[in-house]
Amino acid sequence: MFExxxxxxxxxxxxxxxxxxxxxxxxxxFDFIQNYLVTNDASDFVEDFKGETNSDENTTIADANxxxxxxxNPFEGLESTGNGSGSTTRTYKGFGVLGTMEIPATNFKYxxxxxxxxxxxxxxxxxxxxxxxxxxxxxxxxxxxxxxGLFFSNNKKLQIGDKIYITDNAGxxxxxxxxxxxxxxxxxxSFYQRDTAGKPEVTLSTCTDxxxxxxxxxxxxx
Numbered sequence: 001m002f003e004x005x006x007x008x009x010x011x012x013x014x015x016x017x018x019x020x021x022x023x024x025x026x027x028x029x030f031d032f033i034q035n036y037l038v039t040n041d042a043s044d045f046v047e048d049f050k051g052e053t054n055s056d057e058n059t060t061i062a063d064a065n066x067x068x069x070x071x072x073n074p075f076e077g078l079e080s081t082g083n084g085s086g087s088t089t090r091t092y093k094g095f096g097v098l099g100t101m102e103i104p105a106t107n108f109k110y111x112x113x114x115x116x117x118x119x120x121x122x123x124x125x126x127x128x129x130x131x132x133x134x135x136x137x138x139x140x141x142x143x144x145x146x147x148x149g150l151f152f153s154n155n156k157k158l159q160i161g162d163k164i165y166i167t168d169n170a171g172x173x174x175x176x177x178x179x180x181x182x183x184x185x186x187x188x189x190s191f192y193q194r195d196t197a198g199k200p201e202v203t204l205s206t207c208t209d210x211x212x213x214x215x216x217x218x219x220x221x222x
């Protein structure tokens with residue numbers, strides 16, 4: 001009788017373990033498929049975008065206003081240095097696109113969306129503040145760190161000297177070289193309005209893995 005009860009307990013534990021393993025494998029499979037679809041869609045868009053801009057002889061760089069987040073945030077009140085959003089003749093999943101970004105070191109290929117909203121940064125990376133894509137001055141681009149490879153999740157792997165390639169709506173591709181990497185608070189904007197010596201620069205901003213701070217990448221056109 002004791003052995004029968006013991007056997008039933010072991011069977012119940014085994015069933016629970018099997019269910020837990022199946023559930024975990026299912027979750028991992030779903031996450032993998034979702035990540036694959038998101039990154040594949042973004043990569044395909046980047047390639048199509050570059051092909052379209054290279055073949056479009058009538059595309060020009062246009063003036064536009066700086067785009068900011070929908071809600072009050074610590075960046076409000078900073079003076080933008082130029083035309084933030086640029087020409088948005090193309091869209092990605094319903095969002096205006098300012099250009100594309102590629103980072104070979106992390107296999108990153110995504111469009112740069114024209115505006116930071118809750119939904120836009122669940123779709124790609126987005127323009128936060130500054131001079132505008134490939135414009136003289138600093139341009140801030142933000143993205144989520146989901147710790148699963150999507151968006152800016154792999155920015156922690158970037159090193160000084162790594163390259164960032166940004167193509168704008170005029171078809172101009174510029175190469176940026178990372179020259180600084182640091183962590184700071186989510187309210188720190190002291191590095192936004194910096195002297196870029198008359199060159200385009202880009203700031204990539206995301207949260208750290210534990211979400212306790214912001215991971216900042218600075219890069220400039222050499």
